[in-house]
Amino acid sequence: MNALMRIDPRGMILPVGLIIVAEAAARLTNLQSDALAPPSDILLSGIKALADGSMLYATWQTLANAFAGLAIGFSLGMALGILMGLFRPLNRLLEVTVEVLRPIPSVALLPVALLVYGFGHRMEFSIVAFATLWPALILTRSAIAGIEPRLLEVSRALQLSLGARIFKIVIPAALPRIFVALRLAVGISLIVAVTVEVTTNPMGLGYKMMEASQGLQPGLALAYLVWVGMLGWAVNGIMVLAQKHLFGAAANVEARL
């Protein structure tokens, strides 16, 4: 993660060089393409779309869908993960169900959501919720399993109620690792939201990109592509910063699915 904070000038040579080469190549060959555009054109289209608000509106739609789905999927997954982590029998009873449902690719549910909800917000965030539920469940469960057992003994000795045990002992102890799960899930939610929009749902950044590409505006389509990349990068950056700020040294845990 250090690479994110410290900028090594050597690392900038490649992207900047590529942009210059692409620009020069496009100018020299007098590029007339339905798919590619010179970087300056991409930048101009991007600025124009930002200025007239269409890009920001699409961004808002995508983020709203992604985060609504994330809120539902992650909290459900976290609740299930806590219960399954605390009660071993429950974990063992649900094992087969979880392992069978988890590998269903989220896009396979796209037509189902389309059939049930039609186009719109609900079909999109239901898919995001499904996609984020599993990493939340699995990682929360393993975070609970990693809690110092003596803490749980203390809670038993103090005869805490289940609610008090979860909110006073379990969640605070597992929080750094749950936050790592959240960081992962935020990334997934954004990817899934854009995927749903590219594939079916006529709203948000993914659809705008598709529309620009099919409307033979390669500059605009590529500007959206760059914007989506920047958005993903910024969201991840914010999560990394928040993690460092909130948990300090406790943040140094890695998520493994």
Added chain:
Amino acid sequence: MKVERLLWLGASVLVFAGFIYFWQLISDYRWVSPVFLPGPDRAWQALVRGITTGDLLVRWTATIERMIYGWLLASLAGICLGALIGSSERARAYIGPTLELMRPLPASAVVPLAIALLGLSETMVLAVIAFGGLWPMLLATVHGFSAVEPRLYEVSRALGLSRTAVIFKIALPSSMPDILAGMRLSLTVALILAVIGEMLASRDGLGSHIMLAARAFRSPDLFAGVILLGVTGLVSAMLLSWFESWMLRWRESR
């Protein structure tokens, strides 16, 4: 206790069967309209019918073929590029930040570009799968190479090994756990992108099958397709994790 483990597994299967039975009840008592949610019996019938007539079977194999070809392409390219970048400090400094910039880009976001460049073709679908699957592979390999115990590199210098010998004898084996984890992630991505590619480019496969079934309100066919996709994901993940523990069996014996 092996017996206890088996008993729990059996109980767990029963719980799963209970959920299926509940699904059956939902459709029997019409709690949810069967237009949206057919019972497991009807989904199963559609599945059996599709497989015996060969219709679904052909599409299923087409999807699996795409997934595997794209994944192999991605793995090969990812490991080779990752080895090149990871084995040299200088290459990491120059190329690493660009990779970090590209990483959060959703693979599905390049679909419009891929369609504009390659058309609604088989090549486009494969290119998208390979592109999406490349990142986890590449980053895992680079990470594996840069996490190699530095003393091993010192040893290789002391032995006067060539760079290829270092890669094949030291770096690749010691980054195997990372590479295998990357391959597992990459396979999941490959299945998702195969389905998306089929949906968008209308190539014959499970992706287009379930999309058409949904548009025509043939929900049993739709659920049959979803079940097959789930099975594909489950089986491929299981095979790969067996392969992984077999490849890494040396780790447990330590």
